[in-house]
Amino acid sequence: MPLLSNLASFLRRLLRRQQTERELDEEVRSHLELLIDEKMKEGMKPAEARRAAQLELGGVEQVKEEVRAVRAGAWLDTLIQDIRFGLRMLRKNPGFTTVAVLTLALGIGANTAIFSVVNAVLLRPLPFRDSGQLMMIWHTPPQKSFPGIPRFVVSPANYLDWRSQNDVFKNMAAVGFAPINVTGTGEPESVLSTKVSADFFSVLQVRPEMGRAFLADDDQPGHGNVVILTNAFWRSHFDADRNVLGKSIRLDDQPYIIIGVMPAEFSFPLQAKLAIPLAWTDKERTVRGNHNLLVIARLKPGVDQQQAQAEMDTISSRLAQQYPADDAGWGAAVVPFHDFVGGSVRAALLLLLGAVVFVLLIACTNVANLTLAKALGRRKEIAIRTVVGASRSRIMRQVLSESVLLSLVGGTLGLLLAQFLVSSIAAFLAPQLPMSVTIGLDGWVLAFTLTISVLTGIGAGLAPSWHLAKANLNASLKQASGKSDSDLSGARSAFVVAEVALSFLLLIGAGLTIRTLYLLRSVNPGFNPHNVLTVPLAVSQTKYASSEQQRAFFDSVLEGVRTIPGVDAAGAVDALPFQGGSTQPVIAEGQPVVPMADQPEVAVRVITPGYLHAMSIPLLQGRGLGEADKVGSPPAILVSEAFANRFWPHDNPIGKHVTLTFSNVSSREVVGIVGDVKINGLDVIQPIEMVYEAMDQNERIPAMVLSVHTSLSPVRLISAVADVVHHVDPEEPVVGAATMDTVLDQSLAKQQLSMTLLGAFAGLALLLAMVGVYGVEAYAVRQQVREIGIRMALGAQRHDIFQLVVGKGLKLTLLGIVIGLVVALEVTRFMISQLYGLSPTDLVTFAGVAILLISVALLACYVPARRATQIDPAEALRYE
Amino acid sequence: MSPQQTNLLQGTLDLVILKALALEQMHGLGISRRIDQMTKGTFRVKPGSLFPALHRMQDAGWLSSTWGESDNNRRAKYYRLTKAGRRQLEAETERWGRISLAIARALEAC
Numbered sequence: 001m002p003l004l005s006n007l008a009s010f011l012r013r014l015l016r017r018q019q020t021e022r023e024l025d026e027e028v029r030s031h032l033e034l035l036i037d038e039k040m041k042e043g044m045k046p047a048e049a050r051r052a053a054q055l056e057l058g059g060v061e062q063v064k065e066e067v068r069a070v071r072a073g074a075w076l077d078t079l080i081q082d083i084r085f086g087l088r089m090l091r092k093n094p095g096f097t098t099v100a101v102l103t104l105a106l107g108i109g110a111n112t113a114i115f116s117v118v119n120a121v122l123l124r125p126l127p128f129r130d131s132g133q134l135m136m137i138w139h140t141p142p143q144k145s146f147p148g149i150p151r152f153v154v155s156p157a158n159y160l161d162w163r164s165q166n167d168v169f170k171n172m173a174a175v176g177f178a179p180i181n182v183t184g185t186g187e188p189e190s191v192l193s194t195k196v197s198a199d200f201f202s203v204l205q206v207r208p209e210m211g212r213a214f215l216a217d218d219d220q221p222g223h224g225n226v227v228i229l230t231n232a233f234w235r236s237h238f239d240a241d242r243n244v245l246g247k248s249i250r251l252d253d254q255p256y257i258i259i260g261v262m263p264a265e266f267s268f269p270l271q272a273k274l275a276i277p278l279a280w281t282d283k284e285r286t287v288r289g290n291h292n293l294l295v296i297a298r299l300k301p302g303v304d305q306q307q308a309q310a311e312m313d314t315i316s317s318r319l320a321q322q323y324p325a326d327d328a329g330w331g332a333a334v335v336p337f338h339d340f341v342g343g344s345v346r347a348a349l350l351l352l353l354g355a356v357v358f359v360l361l362i363a364c365t366n367v368a369n370l371t372l373a374k375a376l377g378r379r380k381e382i383a384i385r386t387v388v389g390a391s392r393s394r395i396m397r398q399v400l401s402e403s404v405l406l407s408l409v410g411g412t413l414g415l416l417l418a419q420f421l422v423s424s425i426a427a428f429l430a431p432q433l434p435m436s437v438t439i440g441l442d443g444w445v446l447a448f449t450l451t452i453s454v455l456t457g458i459g460a461g462l463a464p465s466w467h468l469a470k471a472n473l474n475a476s477l478k479q480a481s482g483k484s485d486s487d488l489s490g491a492r493s494a495f496v497v498a499e500v501a502l503s504f505l506l507l508i509g510a511g512l513t514i515r516t517l518y519l520l521r522s523v524n525p526g527f528n529p530h531n532v533l534t535v536p537l538a539v540s541q542t543k544y545a546s547s548e549q550q551r552a553f554f555d556s557v558l559e560g561v562r563t564i565p566g567v568d569a570a571g572a573v574d575a576l577p578f579q580g581g582s583t584q585p586v587i588a589e590g591q592p593v594v595p596m597a598d599q600p601e602v603a604v605r606v607i608t609p610g611y612l613h614a615m616s617i618p619l620l621q622g623r624g625l626g627e628a629d630k631v632g633s634p635p636a637i638l639v640s641e642a643f644a645n646r647f648w649p650h651d652n653p654i655g656k657h658v659t660l661t662f663s664n665v666s667s668r669e670v671v672g673i674v675g676d677v678k679i680n681g682l683d684v685i686q687p688i689e690m691v692y693e694a695m696d697q698n699e700r701i702p703a704m705v706l707s708v709h710t711s712l713s714p715v716r717l718i719s720a721v722a723d724v725v726h727h728v729d730p731e732e733p734v735v736g737a738a739t740m741d742t743v744l745d746q747s748l749a750k751q752q753l754s755m756t757l758l759g760a761f762a763g764l765a766l767l768l769a770m771v772g773v774y775g776v777e778a779y780a781v782r783q784q785v786r787e788i789g790i791r792m793a794l795g796a797q798r799h800d801i802f803q804l805v806v807g808k809g810l811k812l813t814l815l816g817i818v819i820g821l822v823v824a825l826e827v828t829r830f831m832i833s834q835l836y837g838l839s840p841t842d843l844v845t846f847a848g849v850a851i852l853l854i855s856v857a858l859l860a861c862y863v864p865a866r867r868a869t870q871i872d873p874a875e876a877l878r879y880e
Numbered sequence: 881m882s883p884q885q886t887n888l889l890q891g892t893l894d895l896v897i898l899k900a901l902a903l904e905q906m907h908g909l910g911i912s913r914r915i916d917q918m919t920k921g922t923f924r925v926k927p928g929s930l931f932p933a934l935h936r937m938q939d940a941g942w943l944s945s946t947w948g949e950s951d952n953n954r955r956a957k958y959y960r961l962t963k964a965g966r967r968q969l970e971a972e973t974e975r976w977g978r979i980s981l982a983i984a985r986a987l988e989a990c
Contacts, residue, residue: 005941005964027908027957031927034909037952057927070932071939 013071024067028060061388069391078394082401089402090409096374097406099771100367104410104456106764107363109417110356112441112449114757116422117429118349119448120439121342127265127438129205133299134337135308137162137172139291142329145585145601148686151333154295156280157288158319158327162295165315168308172297173200174278175269179538179703181733184250185237188733190538193251194272203298208260211245214277218259224279227251228260233273251276253540253731267436269294288326289585289596290662296337309334328597341435347833348754355506355761360456362502362768367460369495369772371403373779375464382468396465403461404454411453415441418449428753463491489783492776493812499772500816501823503765504853508824510762511845512835513755519837520748525577526677528616532740533714534576535721537732538703550701553728557706558608560724566712571611572695572704576740577679578747579705581605586691587659588647589667596661602643602689603679604660606698612638612674614709615740622654622672629694636694637668642676642687658691664699681747683836707740714739754834766856773860777809781864788868789876798869805868809861810854817850893933895976896923898942898961898969905960907950908934934959942968 013020032053039049057063068074090097125131138151139158146152154162154174163172173196180193201213208228218226227249229238238244248255256276262268268275299308312332319327342349382395390398419441426439537557544550554572561570575581585599609626612619620641629636637658644653657667676687695701710717722734745752781788788801828840838845900906900914911934912925925933937943942965950956961969 006939009939023957026955028927028931030954030956031908031931033954034907034950034956037954038909063927063931066928066932067935070936 009071010076013077024064025060028057028063028067032057032060059388065388065390078397079401082398083405085398086402086405090406093374096370100370100406101410101413103363103366103768103771104407104453104460105413105417106768107356107360107414108407108411108449108453108456109414109421110761110764111360111452112414112418112445113421113425114349114352114356115448116418116441116445117425117439118353119442119444120437121429121433122338122346122349124437124442124444126338126341126435130298131337133170133301134204135169135297135299135305135334136337136340137295137297137312138333138335140331140333141601142597144329144598146583152330153291154293155288155291155326156284156293157286158330159293159295160285161319162312162315162332165318166308166311168300168303168311169297170300171199171203172295173197173203175200175294175296176278176292177270177272179536180251180274180276181253181538181540181731182237182249182251183253183540183731183733188731189735190536190733191233191273192270194268194270194275195278196268196275197278200275200296203296205298206262206266209263210242211258211260213260214275218277219279221279221281224277225254225256226259226277227256228262228275229258230262230268230273231264231266234261253543265438269296270434271436288323305334305336324597325595326597328595330597341433341437344434345429345432345750348750351509351754351831351834352757352761355509355758358502358506359761359765359768360452362499362506362765362772364456364459365495365499365502366768366772366775367403367406367456368463369492369499369775371399371460371464372467372492372495373775375399375468379468392469396469399465399468400458400461403464404457407453407457407460410456411449414453415446415449418445425753425757428749432750432753463495467491489776489780492779496769496772496776496812497816497819499769500813500853500857501820503762503769504817504820504849505824505827506758506762506765507849507852508820508828508845509831510755510758511849512828512831512838512840512842513751513758515838515842515845516834516836517748517751517755520682520751523678523682523837525682525744526617526675527577527740529740529744531710531712531714532614533706533708533710533717533721533737534740534743535706535708535718535725535734535737536703537572537706537725537734539729539732541702543731547699547701551696553732554608554695554701554704556728557725558610560727561706561708561721562610564708564717564720564724566710566717567708568711569610569614569709570706571614572608572706573611574606574701574704576705576707576743577677578681578743581679585661587661588643589657590651591647599661600646600689602691605690605692606695606701606704607692608695608704611707612692614707616709617677618675620673620675622670624672624674625692625694630696633697635665635668635697636671638672638674638692639670640674640676640688640690643689643691644670644673646689660691660693665697668693668697682744751834766853769853770856770860773809773813773857774863776812777805777861777864778867780808781805781868784868785871785876788871789873792871793873793877801869801871802865805865806858806861809857809864813854813857817853821846821850892976893925893929894937895969895972896925897930897933897937898965898972901943901959901961901965902969905946905948905958907948907956907958909956911959937965941965 035053035056036046036049039052040046044052068077071077126134128134137154139154141149141152156174159172159174163169166172175197176195178193178195179190181188181190196214198214198216198219201207207213209231211228214226214228217223229244234240234244238247244258244261247258249258250256251274297308299305309332312334316327316331320330339346385395385398386392422439422441429439430436537554539550539553544553558570558572561567582604583601584604585596586602586604587593587599591600607625609624609629611617612624622638625636625638639653639658647653648656653670653673656670658670659667674692677690678684679688679690695704706721708714708717708721718734718737721737725732725734788804791804792798792801824846825841831840896915896918897911900911900918906914908927908930912927912930915923915925934943934945938945938959942962943959944962945957945959947955948958
C-alpha cells in the first residue's frame with residue numbers, strides 16, 4: 001500500500017512541481033505566523049515574538065530542505081535539480097567548460113577508439129557459430145633444423161593422417177594459398193586464391209550467400225574446376241550480377257565454373273579473393289615433407305583444447321615412428337583460431353590500450369585540477385548553500401554531478417572523435433590481419449564509453465567535491481572571495497606532479513618505440529632498397545606448361561626490361577626479402593648424411609643473372625650466377641656468408657658441393673659467396689643461411705618477382721615494364737609493382753602503427769601536462785599578487801620573482817619526473833617484445849624525455865612568471 | 881525507504897503524530913502542541929522533524945491534508961488520518977505495546 005501511495009505522490013509532484021513547492025513554502029510560513037500569534041498571545045511584543053518564533057522554527061529554508069529530502073523519490077528529484085544546476089554552472093563558465101570538455105573528449109575518444117579495435121580483434125568472438133570450438137593446428141618443427149621457429153605449416157599427408165586418426169575433432173579442414181591469374185574479366189590480374197578441402201565450410205559453419213559450398217565430389221582430382229567468390233570479388237568483377245552462378249571464369253588459363261558467392265562479412269584466410277578445391281591427386285596426397293597448409297578444425301562438443309592437444313601429441317609421436325624420415329621431431333600445436341586472427345597484433349594493441357588509459361588518467365587529473373581551481377571561486381556560494389540547509393553529502397553530490405555531466409558531454413564528443421580515429425586505425429590494421437574483422441563502434445563499445453565517462457566524471461570530481469564539502473563554513477564566509485588556500489593549492493600541486501609522472505611514462509613508451517623504429521631503419525638489410533622497382537609476375541602453368549616455356553617467358557621479359565632507358569640492372573627472384581619464400585633441408589659437403597627430418601633447413605632462392613646486381617647484394621668471393629649456368633652445364637649454387645661460416649668455417653667454400661634434398665639435381669657446386677641479407681624482418685639479428693640457385697637450372701618457376709635497378713625514380717618505370725611484359729604476353733597481369741623501399745616499409749608497418757599512435761598519445765599527454773603546469777602556476781601568481789607586490793616593494797628584483805615562480809613549477813615537474821622514472825624502470829620491461837636494439841631502460845630515451853618534459857614545463861611557467869615580474873608594487877598593495 | 885523499516889525513534893514519532901490526529905484534523909503547530917500536551921512536555925517536536933514526518937506519512941497514504949482557516953483566521957494546512965492511517969495507528973499501538981512490555985520485562989529480569 002505505502003509503495004503504491006508513494007509512487008502516486010511522487011508522480012503527482014513530478015507533474016505539479018511548482019505548486020508543490022509553493023504549498024510547501026506556504027505551509028512553513030503559515031506555521032511561522034501561527035507561532036508568532038501564539039507568542040504574542042503569551043504577551044510578547046511583535047518583534048520579540050517574531051524572533052522567538054524564528055528561533056523555534058529554525059529557518060524556513062532548512063525546514064523546507066528537510067521535507068524535500070524525505071519525500072518519495074527525493075533522490076531523483078535531487079538528481080534532476082543537480083543536473084539543471086550543473087548545466088547552468090557549465091553554461092556560466094564557457095571557458096572552463098570548453099577546456100574541460102575538450103580534454104575529456106580527447107581522453108575518452110582515444111580510449112574508445114583503441115577499445116573498439118581491441119574489442120573487434122581480440123575480445124569479440126569471431127562471426128562463426130560456436131567459434132570457441134574452432135582451433136588451428138600447427139606443426140611444431142624440430143628445433144635442430146628450425147631454431148627459434150615455434151610453429152610451422154602442415155604437409156598434406158600429415159593433415160590427412162591427423163584427420164583420419166583423431167577422435168577429438170568433429171572435422172578438420174586444410175587451407176593452402178597460391179596467386180592465380182584471372183583472365184577474361186577485363187585487365188588480366190593476379191589475385192591470391194585459397195585452395196581448401198571440401199569440409200572447410202562445415203568446419204567454419206559458413207555457407208555461400210548464393211549457390212553452394214564445395215562437396216566431397218569437388219575435392220577429387222579432375223573435378224576441382226569450380227570456384228567460390230568472395231562478395232567483394234563478385235561485386236568488382238561481376239557487378240554483383242545475381243545470375244553469375246554457372247558462369248565460367250578463366251583461372252591460370254583453365255575454365256572454372258562459379259558455384260557460389262560468399263556473404264559480404266565473410267573473408268577467407270589471408271583475405272584471399274576466391275576459393276577452389278584442393279582436389280589432390282593420389283601422388284599429392286602422399287607428400288609428407290613439403291609443408292604448405294593451414295589446418296583449421298572444430299572440436300567435438302565437450303572436448304577442450306588440452307584434450308585435443310594430448311590427442312595430437314599421441315598421433316604426432318606415432319607418425320614420427322612410422323615416417324621417421326619426414327616426421328621425426330615434428331609435433332603439433334592446437335591453438336584457438338581466435339589467436340590466429342588477433343595474435344600478431346595482440347602485444348601492440350595491449351600496449352596502446354595501456355597508453356590511452358594513461359592519457360585518460362592525465363585528462364581526468366587535469367579536469368580535477370581545473371574544477372578545483374574553479375572551486376576556490378565557489379566557496380562562498382557553497383557556504384551559502386550550506387547555511388540554507390544543504391547537507392555535506394548534498395554538496396558533494398552536486399559537485400560530482402557537475403563533473404559527471406562534463407564527462408558525459410566529453411564522452412559524446414569523444415565518440416565522434418573515436419569514429420574518425422577507428423576508421424583510420426582500421427585502414428592501417430586491416431592488411432596486418434590474417435582474416436578481416438569488422439572494426440567499429442558497437443553496443444559493447446558504447447557501453448564501455450558510457451562506463452569510462454561516468455567513472456572519469458566521478459574520478460575528476462571526487463577530490464574537488466570532498467574539499468568543498470569539508471570546507472570550513474565560517475572561514476569561507478569571512479574570507480574575501482578567492483584568497484589562496486594552502487590546502488587546496490597543495491592538492492593542485494599533487495595533481496600536477498601526478499600528471500607529469502604519467503606523461504613521463506607515456507613519453508618513455510613512445511620514445512622507446514620511436515628509437516626502435518629509427519634503429520630498425522638504420523639496420524643494413526644486406527641489400528640496397530633505393531632506386532629498385534619490383535614487379536611480381538606469375539605465369540599460368542597451363543599456358544606455360546613446361547619449364548622451358550616458363551624460362552623463355554621470363555628471359556624475354558628481362559631482355560626487354562634491360563633495354564628500357566634508365567635501367568642499369570634487372571633480374572628476378574622467386575621471393576623478395578620480407579615476402580616469405582622457400583625453406584628446404586640441405587646436405588652440405590663434409591656434413592654427416594642424416595635423414596631428411598634432421599637435415600638443417602636453409603632459405604633457398606631461385607634467381608636470374610642480374611638479381612644480385614639490381615639489389616646490390618655484394619659478391620664476397622668467387623663468381624655470381626651467369627648466362628652460362630644453364631640446363632646441361634654443371635649445376636652451380638651461391639651460398640651466403642652465414643651458410644659458409646656454418647658449414648665450412650675453416651675451408652674454402654668455393655668448389656664444395658651442396659645437395660638440396662627436394663631437388664632432382666643430385667648436387668650443386670658452390671661457385672660464389674654473397675653477403676647475408678635480412679629476409680625475415682629487419683629485427684631478426686641472427687644472420688640467415690641462404691643459397692641461391694639459377695632459374696635456368698631449376699625445374700619449376702611459375703612465379704618470379706622482377707627487380708629493376710634504375711638511376712631514375714623507380715615508379716616512373718612501371719608503365720614501361722608493363723609494356724614490355726604485354727609485348728611478350730598480352731594476357732599476363734602486371735599488378736602489385738612496388739619500389740623496394742615500399743616493400744621494406746611494409747615490413748615495418750606494425751612498428752610504424754604503434755609508433756604513430758603511441759607518439760600521438762604521448763604528444764597529447766605532454767600537451768595536457770603543459771596545460772596542467774600552466775594552470776597551477778598562472779593561478780598561483782594571481783593569488784599571490786599582493787605577496788609579490790610586497791616582495792618587490794621590499795626590494796626584490798624582477799629576476800628574483802621570475803625565479804620564484806619558475807622554481808616552483810620546476811620543483812613540481814622534477815618531482816613528477818622522479819616518480820615517473822621510478823615507475824618507468826619497473827614497467828617498461830613489459831615492452832621488451834616491441835623493442836629492437838635497445839634496452840627497456842635505454843638511457844638516451846630516458847634522458848631525452850626528461851629534458852623534453854623539463855623544457856615544456858619551463859615554457860609553461862614562462863608566461864605566468866613574466867606576468868609576475870610585471871606586477872606593479874603600488875597597485876598590487878591596493879589589490880584585494 | 882519503506883515505513884516498515886523505520887527506526888525506533890522515527891517509529892515513535894510516527895505513532896505520536898498518528899495518535900495526536902486520532903480525534904480531529906489539525907495543522908502542524910496544533911499537532912506539535914497536542915503532542916506536547918499528551919506527553920506532558922516530554923516530547924517536543926521541532927518543525928524540522930515534524931514537517932518531514934508529516935510529508936513522509938502523507939506520501940505513505942496515512943494522512944491526507946486540506947487547506948483551511950485557523951482559529952485566528954490564518955490559512956493553514958490541516959492533516960487528518962486516512963483509513964490506512966487509522967489501521968497503521970492500531971498496528972503501531974499494538975507493536976509499541978509489545979515492545980514496551982518486552983523492554984519492561986527485560987529490565988525487570990536483571
